[in-house]
Amino acid sequence: MTPTIRHLLARMAAEPPHIADMSRRRFIRNAASFGLSVTAAAAMTRHLAAPALAQNVVLPEITSVPDKLKGSGVVRVCSYGGALQEAQRRAYFKPFEELTGIKVIEAEGPDIAKVKAMVDTGNIEYDVTEQEGASVLSLAAKGDYWEKIDYSFFDVDNIDAAFRHERHVDMLPYAQIFAYRKDAFRGKVPQNNKDLWDTSGFPGPRSLMGGGALSPDLEVALMADGVAPGQVYPMDVDRGLASLRRIKPQVVKWWGSGAQPAQLLADDEVVMATAWNGRIAAIQAAGAPVEIVWQDQLLRNDCWAILKGAPNRENAQKFTAFITMAAPQARLSSLITYGFVNNKAAELLPPERLRILPTSPDIKPKLINYNAAWWSANLDTVKTKWTSFLLG
Template sequence: MTPTIRQLLARMAAEPPHVADMSRRRFIGNAASFGLTVAAATALTRHLAAPAMAQGVTLPEITAVPEKLKGSGVVRVCSYGGALQDAQRRAYFKPFEELTGIKVIEAEGPDIAKVKAMVETGNIEYDVTEQEGASVLALAAKGDYWEKIDYSFFDVDNIDAAFRHELHVDMLPYAQIFAYRKDAFRGKTPQNNKDLWDTAGFPGPRALMGGGALSPDLEVALMADGVAPGQVYPMDVDRALASLRRIKPQVVKWWGSGAQPAQLLADDEVAMATAWNGRIAAIQAAGAPVEIVWQDQLLRNDCFAILKGAPNKVNAQKLTAFITMAAPQARLSSLITYGFVNNKAAELLPPERLRLLPTAPDTKPKLINYNAAWWAANLDAVKGKWTAFLLG
């Protein structure tokens, strides 16, 4: 493997699960340009594939929509393709078309640089795009690139204020958690981040995030060191690294892709690992004796944002509002183990599904909101210190 391909794979692995899956599909499609066969490119990126969409599930019905969401014409939306966009199509794009009279035209591959260029040239190819909130805010700091979200279309009574922003609205929650082998501690049960660090009370090897291009688990390191969840941000990076140094001898893998910690747990190579909740749900479904600890873990989110000057901006507001209604959110959560932003969605999901989701009523209060804006502002500084930590 050439250094260029190795560096590219590391960067791809550092992306959120659905973004990594999109990058994987693009890499495979361009295999020849890297001197690879499709089979070789597929093998190299197998660990980046997102969990498959659930099959044979009954989705909550959507029989009507508010009159204010009905209309005509089209709306153009850009998402990440693959299993995620297949699920989004079933969960809400198709029902939106059928119930509102507005046709949804899909695109794949959100690109913040492309958004910037489209708005600046006026050649806008899609109206609304899925993004991370930090990307929306970073571009907004450079100019007027986004429409304000019109919450008069939304079910605001059932969407937490933390999910509602001026220029974007959250719509795809997932969690960064830690999980443990249920057969590792003779009946003892880890409860929080201090237990993740307690190698005497809960002995065994660990896997923590920080390999490849992924950032390290600074938040859990600080909470393990006694920082209160509400005081994690802004982070004291040096204190977090000092905390990580204490557990470093027990860390057998600094993982760099979402599949790695799940596989290590399933293969009984580690007793505990930080991970993304969807990856753990997949091995649980396959029978692995693994459990998630939700307490004081991180709730992350994707959002939808509407491009400034979008030709179908009113329809984009309507689509975004529809997506965040209870039934469409519950339909998506039925297909892929992402959470929901509409609190009423919980009433439409069976208990066995809710227990897998980060925004279930019993789970969400345990989580803290991941501060993507802090990471965007501090990532380069953290990376320099992290590299020195790994070498030291």
């Protein structure tokens, strides 16, 4: 394997599942440029494929929309393609078209550098894009690249303030949690981050995030060290690393791919691991004796943002408002194991589905909101210190 391929695989592995799936498809399409066959490239990245959509699901109906969301013309939307965009198409792109009279023209492959270039040149190819919040904030710090979100179109009474930002609105909530094997502790049940660190009461090997291009589990480390959930940010990086150093002897794998901790748990190679909730839901569905601990874990999101000067910016506002309504949100959560940002969506989902979604009424109060702004400002510092930590 060449250094270039090794670097690309590490970078893809560090991405959330829906983004890694897009990067995987690009890698396979460009296999020949890396001296690989399509078959070899697909096999090499099989672990990065997004989980399949739920099958035989009856989606909540959307029978009407507020008049203020109706219109004409088009809106150009850029998302990540693959299984995610198929779910979005079924959940809300098509209903939006049918109920508002505004046609959705789809694009694939959000690219923050391309957004900057489009706005700088005025050659804007799409109006609204899915992005990571940190990317939106980072670009916003460089100039006026995003429209302000017009919340007069939105169902703000049912969307938490934490999900509403001046120039982007959160979407696609997922959780960074830890999970454990139910057969590992003779009936004892881990309850919180201190138990993840308690190698006497809950003995056995662990896997924590921090391999490849991924950052370490600093928030979890701080809470395990006694920091209250509401006081995690701004983070004391050195204290977090000191906490991680205490558990380091029990960490057999610093995972750098979302599939790794789930596989380690399923194969009984570790008894506990931090992970992304969707990956754990997949192995639970396959019968693995694994349970999630939600208490004091991290709620993360992607977001939607509208490009500054987008030619169809009013339709983009209407589109973004529509997809945050309860029924569209519930439809997407029916198809993939991501949560919803409209609280009323919970009323449209069955109890068995809510049990695995991070924004369900019983789970969301246990989570703390991931602070993308803090990470955007401090990532380089953390990376430098983390590299030294791993070498030490």
